[in-house]
Amino acid sequence: MNVFDRNINFDALFKFSHISASTQEHLKRVYASFALCMFVAAAGAYINVVTHLFQFSLLTGLGALGLMIWLTATPHNRETEQKRLGMLAGFAFLTGINLGPLLQMCISINPSIIPTAFLGTATIFACFSLSALYARRRSFLYLGGFLLSGLTLMLLSSVVNAFVGSTWLFTANLYLGLMIMCGFVLFDTQLIIEKAESGDKDYIWHCVDLFLDFVDIFRELLMILGMTEKKKKEKK
Template sequence: MNVFDRSINMDALFKFSHISASTQEHLKRVYASFALCMLVAAVGAYINAVTHLFQLSLLTGLGALGLMVWLTATPHSRDTERKRLGMLTGFAFLTGINLGPLLQMCISINPSIIPTAFLGTATIFTCFSLSALYARRRSFLYLGGFLLSGLTLMLLSSLVNAFMGSTWLFTANLYVGLMIMCGFVLFDTQLIIEKAENGDKDYIWHCVDLFLDFVNIFRELLMILGMTEKQPEAFASVGFSLVQAFL
């Protein structure tokens, strides 16, 4: 045996024998829709930066929420597939526009924050997604209860901090929120696999889960990087009202 042989078997690397062929096809549709959402959201964010639509962030946020509710209420079928894809595209576009206030804030501090945060988010999302795909089925589903409990506690602490105005608590929420969202990538990916194995092939709604995970990680990293470039007290006082509502 040659201990210095470090050749990699690429066929084994991309082999998901624990996932059925139909579920693998489903995952391809999910990630293809996810790529479409990322492209449309980037277009929305760019349009926001050029036209300064961030002043309408409340309206775009309500519009995105309305499209999500409409998408939830529309059953998944071949007849409604194009209609639901249109809803998904509109939701991603409005989500990109709704990032405007935070993006404008980061541009005013240091424009390099945005590509750094995006590359960091892409790396985190890819690593945790692959971990969930390669891991034994259902091995991360136990995280659901812990993640929801942590998210609830974080929301409560955010409400309390709205009256306290503690910079330390604000910063702690950012880092805890980042860890929770990373956990949701693991949980949601394996949950999508289990749903698909049990016959739920609604790839459009499954795409929404992953897209929201990515966007939330991106927001957290933008805030964390922004606070390293500026005094935390000043950044938190402006950023609190913009980001905490999405947590």
Template sequence: MNVFDRTINFDALLKFSQISRSTQQHLKNVYASLAVCMLVAAAGSYIFIITRLFPVTGWLTMLGSLAMMGWLAMTPHSPQTEKKRLGILAAFAFFTGLGLGPLMDYVISVNPSIILTAFLGTSVIFACFTLSALYAKRRSYLFLGGTLMSGLTVLLLVSVFNMFFASEILFKAHVYLGLAIMCGFVLFDTQLIIEKAEMGDKDYIWHCVDLFLDFVTIFRKLVIILSMNEKEKKKEKK
């Protein structure tokens, strides 16, 4: 038989027999909301770069994001509040995008192509780890929870320590370790969302927040890494 005569069964490829149909529909809602969040966040960053209406966004956007997240958490999930919660989710994504604005502005001054490269890289990483979580045995990555939280604690300690010593080596270690930890969170959060959905928790809006934060953090880390590499290349050329 000619190998080129074989056809790929995409239905079988996309079939997750270990996940119930209701949970699969729930995941579709989660990822659809995630796509909208990324578009809104991109709009927020673009508005910052174009208008410069928010010269000091750091604390303001962080407070705005935290306020929206708190409001979303306090608003119960129900058909009656669905549109309201989607609006809050969009506002949260917008503030997050504004918060990325200063970093995007800086990266444009270094090399604008870094933004597209980082986004494509983040998309590939996110897709690969998501598929790994979906196709893996259920609950097989939930054991990572404790390790990942310990990793976040280490990152926090390194960050505080480096505030006093300003070590470039520690900064790079923090960025690369943070990237690895966030990749682990994609695995963990995806399987945790599946288990919550299987147990009846169909709050796709809140579940979207978890994955959105994972995506944004990975994107931020990749942007920083690519910017550092670009600056080092420029120094070598000089």
């Protein structure tokens, strides 16, 4: 018997028997929209980094918030589908632009931070998404309460740190935020599955949840890697 002779059944590897066919089709649309968001956001971030047109993120942040509210208020149906996809693309573009100042800061420290953070984010997102897809249905939904509690703790500590100015507390908040956003990937993925199984097929809005999770993880990693690299330079 040849122990190295192993045939991998890729059909079984990507088989989600516990998820209905209609929900699997819905997830394909969600991730296709997610890929569109990533491309548009990357374009927005690149334009801002190269042109330096949007140094103040307040207006673009308000624009992104406005598009999100507009998207929420617009009902999901075939007549509004293209319109809502346009809103989604605009939201992703402005979100990418808002990352411009942080990206410029990382470039000034070490340009290699950006691809490292992106690859790290993609790996984390893929691993936690697959974990949620393969896991038993609703097995991670209990995390919702813990994650919201963690966000509240982060908010309170940020307010305290605004007066204290502790570097240690700021760093702890970054790592806590990273762990919380990883948990949200698990929670949101399974929540999307449950919503789809219940008849909610709004793949555009479901895409927003995953896109924001990815962006938040990317932002946390950028800041963590940037701080680490900056400390290394200061020691030298």
